Amino acid sequence: MTENTRELKPPKGVSFWQDGLHRLFRRPIAIVCLIVILLYFFLAAFIYLAEFFHWQIGPAIWSQATGPSYQQPCMQNILGTDIFGQSVLRKMLYGAKISITVAFSASLISIAIGLPLGAVAGYFRGIVDEIVVWIYSTLSSVPYILLILAFAVVLHDKTIAGIKLAGITSVYLAIGLTSWVDLCRLIRGEVIKHKEREYIIAAKSYGCSNSRIIFKHLLPNVFHIVIIIFSLQFVSFIHAEIILSFLGLGEANRPSWGAMINDARIELARGVWWQMVAATVAVFFISLALNIFGDALRDSLDPKLRVQ
Amino acid sequence: MANILSQKDFASRVFYAALAAVVVFIIGCGKRPSQSPSQNVLQHRLQDKVKTLDPADIGDVFSDAVGSEFFELLYGYHYLKRPYEIVPVLAQDMPAISEDGLTYTIKIKKGVLFADDRCFKNGKGRELDAGDFVFAWKRLADIKTLSKNWWIFEDRIVGLDEFREYTKTCKKPQDVNYSCPVEGLYAADDQTLVIKLKRPWPQILFLLTYTPTAPIAKEAVDCYGKDIASHPVGTGAFMLKIWNRGSYIEAVRNPTYRGELYPSEGEPGDREAGLLVDAGKPMPFVDRIIWRIIPEDQPRWLMFERGDIDIIGIPKDNFGQAIASGRELTPKMKERNIKLITILEADTFYIGFNMEHPILGKNKPLRLAISCAFDRKKWIELFYNGRGEIAYGFIPPCMPGYDPNIKQYSKTEYNPEKARRLLAEAEQINGGPLPEFKLTMQGTDTTYHQMGQFLKMALDEIGLKVETEYLDFPTYLEKLRTKELQIYQCGWIADYPDAESFLQTFYSKRAPWPNDICYSNPEYDAVFEQAALMPDCPQRTELYRKAERIVVEDAPGAFLYHRMFYGMYHDWVCNLKINAYRPDGFGYGFSKYYRINVAKRDEYWKKYR
Numbered sequence: 032m033t034e035n036t037r038e039l040k041p042p043k044g045v046s047f048w049q050d051g052l053h054r055l056f057r058r059p060i061a062i063v064c065l066i067v068i069l070l071y072f073f074l075a076a077f078i079y080l081a082e083f084f085h086w087q088i089g090p091a092i093w094s095q096a097t098g099p100s101y102q103q104p105c106m107q108n109i110l111g112t113d114i115f116g117q118s119v120l121r122k123m124l125y126g127a128k129i130s131i132t133v134a135f136s137a138s139l140i141s142i143a144i145g146l147p148l149g150a151v152a153g154y155f156r157g158i159v160d161e162i163v164v165w166i167y168s169t170l171s172s173v174p175y176i177l178l179i180l181a182f183a184v185v186l187h188d189k190t191i192a193g194i195k196l197a198g199i200t201s202v203y204l205a206i207g208l209t210s211w212v213d214l215c216r217l218i219r220g221e222v223i224k225h226k227e228r229e230y231i232i233a234a235k236s237y238g239c240s241n242s243r244i245i246f247k248h249l250l251p252n253v254f255h256i257v258i259i260i261f262s263l264q265f266v267s268f269i270h271a272e273i274i275l276s277f278l279g280l281g282e283a284n285r286p287s288w289g290a291m292i293n294d295a296r297i298e299l300a301r302g303v304w305w306q307m308v309a310a311t312v313a314v315f316f317i318s319l320a321l322n323i324f325g326d327a328l329r330d331s332l333d334p335k336l337r338v339q
Numbered sequence: 340m341a342n343i344l345s346q347k348d349f350a351s352r353v354f355y356a357a358l359a360a361v362v363v364f365i366i367g368c369g370k371r372p373s374q375s376p377s378q379n380v381l382q383h384r385l386q387d388k389v390k391t392l393d394p395a396d397i398g399d400v401f402s403d404a405v406g407s408e409f410f411e412l413l414y415g416y417h418y419l420k421r422p423y424e425i426v427p428v429l430a431q432d433m434p435a436i437s438e439d440g441l442t443y444t445i446k447i448k449k450g451v452l453f454a455d456d457r458c459f460k461n462g463k464g465r466e467l468d469a470g471d472f473v474f475a476w477k478r479l480a481d482i483k484t485l486s487k488n489w490w491i492f493e494d495r496i497v498g499l500d501e502f503r504e505y506t507k508t509c510k511k512p513q514d515v516n517y518s519c520p521v522e523g524l525y526a527a528d529d530q531t532l533v534i535k536l537k538r539p540w541p542q543i544l545f546l547l548t549y550t551p552t553a554p555i556a557k558e559a560v561d562c563y564g565k566d567i568a569s570h571p572v573g574t575g576a577f578m579l580k581i582w583n584r585g586s587y588i589e590a591v592r593n594p595t596y597r598g599e600l601y602p603s604e605g606e607p608g609d610r611e612a613g614l615l616v617d618a619g620k621p622m623p624f625v626d627r628i629i630w631r632i633i634p635e636d637q638p639r640w641l642m643f644e645r646g647d648i649d650i651i652g653i654p655k656d657n658f659g660q661a662i663a664s665g666r667e668l669t670p671k672m673k674e675r676n677i678k679l680i681t682i683l684e685a686d687t688f689y690i691g692f693n694m695e696h697p698i699l700g701k702n703k704p705l706r707l708a709i710s711c712a713f714d715r716k717k718w719i720e721l722f723y724n725g726r727g728e729i730a731y732g733f734i735p736p737c738m739p740g741y742d743p744n745i746k747q748y749s750k751t752e753y754n755p756e757k758a759r760r761l762l763a764e765a766e767q768i769n770g771g772p773l774p775e776f777k778l779t780m781q782g783t784d785t786t787y788h789q790m791g792q793f794l795k796m797a798l799d800e801i802g803l804k805v806e807t808e809y810l811d812f813p814t815y816l817e818k819l820r821t822k823e824l825q826i827y828q829c830g831w832i833a834d835y836p837d838a839e840s841f842l843q844t845f846y847s848k849r850a851p852w853p854n855d856i857c858y859s860n861p862e863y864d865a866v867f868e869q870a871a872l873m874p875d876c877p878q879r880t881e882l883y884r885k886a887e888r889i890v891v892e893d894a895p896g897a898f899l900y901h902r903m904f905y906g907m908y909h910d911w912v913c914n915l916k917i918n919a920y921r922p923d924g925f926g927y928g929f930s931k932y933y934r935i936n937v938a939k940r941d942e943y944w945k946k947y948r
Contacts, residue, residue: 114789283791296785
């Protein structure tokens with residue numbers, strides 16, 4: 032046994048999750064990325080609170096003009112102003128709320144659909160499995176962005192069960208309803224593997240019901256996949272929101288990074304670069320942090336990678 | 340072994356066939372209107388899609404601009420003379436009008452041929468006759484055509500309204516018998532069209548210059564049916580070759596066009612400006628026209644700079660690149676020999692209120708509050724670089740009939756404090772808080788989003804909740820027609836040089852088109868009907884002004900601005916004379932006057948592409 036493999040062996044009495052976190056926190060870059068991600072999350076939460084309690088501060092009052100139209104970056108407006116004299120910095124910060132909300136909500140919808148469908152298909156197999164596989168194969172055969180666009184167009188401004196799908200609601204519904212396929216496929220595969228294991232056979236021999244086996248025994252053992260997929264997909268959901276806003280299918284009346292990039296696209300011709308820079312820098316940092324952190328999380332939690 | 344070989348052979352054949360298919364597919368995908376050097380092509384641009392090329396349904400500028408190149412009308416405007424003078428096009432001469440002003444007899448030019456098309460016998464276009472006008476106008480009246488342009492002849496021609504009633508009794512479009520006589524509309528012979536009016540209608544001549552009154556060949560309607568909107572068969576100088584909806588349209592010279600001559604006289608200064616160089620020469624001068632449909636400002640601007648577009652209106656974000664110190668072209672533009680054109684347009688843009696909406700229509704303080712919320716000066720500054728004038732009424736300042744005192748009657752002002760007071764009054768009338776309204780913009784690009792945001796912010800500031808909606812232009816027009824909109828961005832560009840073109844947009848019998856706000860006021864209707872019977876005279880002008888004041892008082896719209904057109908064109912476009920009524924110049928039947936100096940363009944392409 033080499034020195035290296037001795038290091039990788041889990042310490043005695045340490046659970047799977049403790050071991051994973053231990054491995055994760057040994058990566059300083061991952062910790063820095065986690066801090067960046069948490070900053071974005073805290074910012075989004077802060078804006079929610081500020082709006083709820085009507086605090087007249089920072090990004091919560093983005094709509095107020097803070098200078099003349101298209102003011103260059105200066106001491107008064109660090110990132111300059113837009114066509115209406117609104118602070119680009121405030122809009123950039125507000126954009127974090129929209130992106131995080133969309134990505135988070137879409138992730139929850141995606142998990143709520145993908146996780147039970149994958150588990151049920153993998154556990155019961157037969158006709159149930161065939162139907163689920165048929166549905167996700169059909170969905171995955173359509174290019175991802177086109178599918179989201181189609182859903183966004185259909186859901187835009189629709190009223191379903193008395194709830195009007197306006198602004199970001201239709202965006203995260205569109206993303207969530209179309210992006211559960213990867214999770215479903217992986218959970219199904221993992222469940223198929225686990226259902227032949229001894230602990231499941233033992234549970235069956237004790238007469239446990241199917242639902243108990245699925246929810247009490249199987250899902251906790253495959254849940255690390257959900258966390259990995261969540262972290263990896265989160266960034267793609269942020270990108271999808273930006274694309275939809277850029278194309279005019281997103282949030283129409285509040286600042287979002289996609290809408291800022293869309294505005295800036297035509298403003299570049301008059302030398303107004305600051306809105307483009309602000310939005311792209313904001314997207315760059317969250318994307319980079321989520322990608323690096325997602326990879327680190329996968330390396331720490333995936334049993335196969337741990338063995339390697 | 341032989342079997343294995345044949346399998347290999349088969350596989351290689353399949354591989355090469357697939358490869359060939361991919362290559363053909365890629366080449367096919369890349370097919371675009373091509374202009375190799377020295378081609379005599381006019382390159383236009385359009386900001387939005389063309390909805391239809393059926394004159395019966397043409398009502399928007401883009402369809403009108405393109406359709407006018409294929410269809411000719413009885414009359415048109417002299418290309419060079421100002422003020423605008425009506426001249427015969429398909430008519431031999433000006434109409435013979437009876438003493439009571441009720442009967443118009445119009446002689447049709449001989450030898451005018453429809454463009455060759457498969458709808459005709461042997462594919463050869465036949466000669467135009469007076470019956471083609473009778474057919475086209477009956478088609479406007481036919482309820483089955485669902486024409487939005489029936490308003491032109493509604494309650495005007497003896498017997499035509501009865502013909503419309505008759506078409507309502509027919510079950511299918513094919514059941515309508517077009518040979519049913521109409522007392523006031525018939526062809527006395529092949530070359531003579533007779534129109535009998537119910538009452539004098541001096542503006543009829545203006546309407547006979549408007550594309551929806553173009554003659555249509557019955558053969559084309561029979562042949563193409565509902566698809567006639569994609570098959571314009573007219574007598575114009577050009578024929579449709581390709582219509583790739585959403586990307587480009589291509590027209591080619593009509594080989595059987597009679598070769599109308601370029602005008603030999605204009606207004607003072609035209610000769611010095613080089614506008615009479617081609618005097619007396621047969622038109623058209625170009626072989627092809629291409630309209631590129633480019634909704635976004637930046638690609639349009641870059642294509643103009645590359646020389647792929649000949650004429651352009653200056654986008655707001657490129658104004659600084661084009662114009663220096665507010666008036667002159669920048670050195671870069673001058674170096675490229677680009678020319679500047681400016682003119683105050685005959686148009687009015689406003690925020691319309693659906694007057695049939697149960698709250699908006701009955702709540703004048705609400706409408707006034709909305710009107711007071713908009714800072715028009717800032718709007719013109721932000722979106723038009725200060726190019727434009729605040730609208731105090733609906734008749735543009737460049738039109739005959741404009742009221743110089745309209746400002747003192749106008750409700751146009753920016754006063755948020757007053758707007759809030761009016762809104763409180765509106766809530767009292769409503770008996771409680773006002774609901775959220777929908778504000779609809781007539782475009783989906785970034786500038787429309789910014790405009791929508793501007794309007795929403797202004798209304799938020801006075802405490803009125805609105806939700807913005809962005810529609811592409813054809814959808815917007817359709818929703819206007821079905822009265823689905825509440826508060827919306829709209830505008831009107833004069834169809835002819837008479838303020839009546841604007842007045843009819845508020846006449847109750849013209850709802851929902853062109854009176855898309857569905858405004859109805861018996862006092863206004865009475866003034867309009869009285870003015871409509873009168874020839875151009877000071878009394879009629881006074882009536883126009885009275886009518887405008889009635890509308891301004893009722894505030895069925897928040898009048899915003901009149902545009903100032905700032906455009907540019909490359910110096911290889913010859914004979915371009917700007918028209919206040921059609922400043923964009925991307926069609927409207929003007930293309931036959933333009934000549935392209937191909938050598939100059941080739942030189943530009945070599946230098947700047």
